[in-house]
Amino acid sequence: MPGLGTSFGRGGATTAQQDLANADAVLIMGSSMAEQHPIAFRFVVQARERGATVIHVDPRFSRTSAMSDIWVPIRAGTDLVFLGAMINHVLQHEKDFREYVVHYTNAATLVHEDFKDTEELDGLFSGWDEKKQQYITDSWLYEGMHTDGTASHESASAAHGLWGKHKGGQPSLIQAKRDETLQHERCVYQVLKRHFARYTPELVEQVCGTPKDLFLKVVETYAAASGPDKTAAICYAVGWTQHSTGVQIIRAAAILQQLLGNMGRPGGGIMALRGHASIQGSTDIPTLYDIMPGYLPMPNFEAGTHDLDTYIKQNETKTGWWHNTDKYIVSLLKAWYGDAATKSNGYGYNWLPRINGDHSHQGYWLEMDDGKLEGLFVFGQNPAVGAPNSRLERRALANLDWLVVRDLVEIETASFWYDSPEVERGELRPDQIKTEVFLMPAASHVEKEGSFTNTQRLLQWREKAVDPPGDARSDLWFTFHLGRRLKEKAARDPRPRNAGLNALTWNYATEGRHQEPSAVDVLREINGRTVADNKLVSGFKELKADGSTACGCWIYSGVFPEEDRNRANERESHDYLGHGWGYAWPSDRRIMYNRASARPDGSPWSERKKLVWWDANERKWTGLDVPDFTPTKAPEYKPPKDAEGDEALPGDAPFIMHPDGVSWIWVPIGLRDGPLPTYYEPLESPFTNALYPQHATNPPADKKERHDNRYVPIGDDRFPYVLTTYRLTEHHTGGGMSRYLSHLAELQPEFFAEISPALAATIGAGLGDWLTIASPRGVVEARALITTRMPPLYVNGRVIHQVGLPYHWGTKGLVTGDSANDLIAMSEEPNVRIMETKGLVCHVRPGRRPRGPAANAYLESLMRGDHRGDHGVSH
16 A cells, blocks of 8 residues: 555555456456456456457466456566566667656656765665664655654555654755756666666566567557556456555556556556455555554654654645544544543543554564564454465464454364364364364444445445344344443443543444444444534535544545435446546545646647546636546646645646555655665576675565564575465355355365466376475465466576465364465565565475374475475576
8 A cells, every 4th residue: 555655645556447448458367367356357358348458467367367368477576576577678679758747756856965866875775774784764755854862663554655753853855955867977867768668678678578579569559558548457456465565566556557648547547456345445445554544654663753743743744635634533533432532631642552562463473483472363364375375374273362353254263273284283282272162153344334445445334134043143243242241331330541432422323132233323423524513524625633623534534425315325327437426535536646637737638539628718626537636736737935735736746645646656755675676586586686686685674583473585486486475266265155155166166376287297106196385384285277377487597486375264164174374484575564475485385284283294304395395496
């Protein structure tokens, strides 16, 4: 999300699925869209039927590849070289949409005179602190700008590029020096050209294994589909995010789209493909530890955010839309704490917890493994199968005092203590595990009502079809009644530690014999209201910083603008973008940054690609979408000298969430691993970095390396094959919702490893044979699926084989098998702390894996190098 957030201002998908049909080219990377997002993919098919070229870049030829015009094989984990070479090609051949680039991006802005690039520092940007393994980012600012010297290593919130944690407030960006001729040696455009100059078609062939001619066909096709009269779209999913450079891969795509003028325009944009039902919603109203609803950063202990005034000073911007941070945080606090939140107590701000360490999934799971956690609630997740280094995670569960698992069936996270590979191997003994497990039945999606938010930021309402069976209850029911009991207990304990819990508003209406909380009440609270008369607000522009409004999530405000109008439940679409069907945040606009669909003077770039435009007669913005701009701000508007907030942005600044009103090719503040994308190898790789041999992997990435989360050195031939994981259409994530269903189990009955005929011949395996696959973390077995869909590649002068593993199996259900995630390392990308699952290394041999304690002995022998030659690899 910060890949999009720092580039454009918001972390959500920039366009609507329906709008993909208007693209002249669609580039799909990091996703098998036809298999994992088949409903959205139909709009890609419509685009192709209208003449668009569909390009799929992926290590594996899949259903998406079969439906594309061009399929491009690539070594897993090298996407940034491919995208960097596309950027370089556009720049060197002057294929950029120059008028768009000059006016709507920071390409003309001058970079700080102290900045040094990776090309000058052998793979590091200026500001690297070797001792702390972190960057100090002051030199990444624009020319003439300085902070108070506390520009933090922690940088921005993970989700959207709020600057956060800069103790002295935010540096002003809107007055930065610019050279609109793009000739100054330190303007972003020229720095960009130098930075990517070595990303050539030849480098793509050398590092990615993609033939040079095929790469050139892709970049020429894609660039030709961009300009005033044409647009091209990019679609990605976790194949880009789950890397140690995931944010920077997305940043590279964002730079390409900015150079080609594809943002904010019909048929353009970047479609971040989110998963089942409400994955987007789970970050909007978050299950993430470092943000609050609406992407407001959590208070941070190290940054000194100990009072509300300091928090606001650190996170608001003088110019741009985040100048309204005070309105959104105060309204959120009023929603949470009601009458107890007053100006005199900072609206209850000090009742909020503080970030004081790594509270991500990886962070707290390692603490659990070390015996530092007492209990865990697991909702809608199956970490014993679906999480990285799931072998470690299953063992860590044995260190808890209590574990609550809520699911439709008994998943592996609930049964780890008696039915797991660790029990079979003697690593865990049921009679010695102290963890008390509570398995509580959950209602399915058809057994509860409420809103969910899909991949295009669209809130839709789900009505309950049937009551849940037996003791099954919804997540809302469980959370509400757990909170009610905790509040009842806290009310009997007047200690200051309970003040926040006692103040918490928790007064939702309940319905029926099970006292199901009203999901409608919750959505009303999310929408927001005026405190004095309890009247629903029509949108976030009505929110105030004086305690007179309460709002549970400012970006959702407007979804319930008046009584009896739940816009998430509206079902009368009246245009191609789907207005009238559900509600897209923010303000029901379907294509964000759409002011960029018009020229600086407000007229459309072309009749064919018009979306919103300035109506000179009506003196307002109008068009086919809700303008992502102040409706009455004229194109010629120039802000007064001391203007603040949105009023400080001129009438030709489409990217209103940024304090300078433009999109960011260069990120001056907000990321932890560089203002520009730079290629590093995955944390495990057969090769060193061809660009920067001294820095093979992303310097600030955290490997979390320890005895039970081991790695091998770069280029280690004990594990010579590239390992990547993927999903199947027929199974759902950790398998709890699909391995128990007979029709889906029959369609995909066994865990398999997809390998090429060449690799099968090398190791002596036949179709359907058992294979043993190992990484430094674990050993699994799978059936051999031998296909030409996973071809070997010629990389760095030798043949490299890749192994593809779906990760849906475990020990429970109608069909069982080993978990691919036993092989995956627990690691953290520096901006969002996500793990790397799409490009590691493995060892493969024919035959079944050893059973019992012999499995561990086999892994240790691999680590010693005893089997160095049994994979048949040749150099």
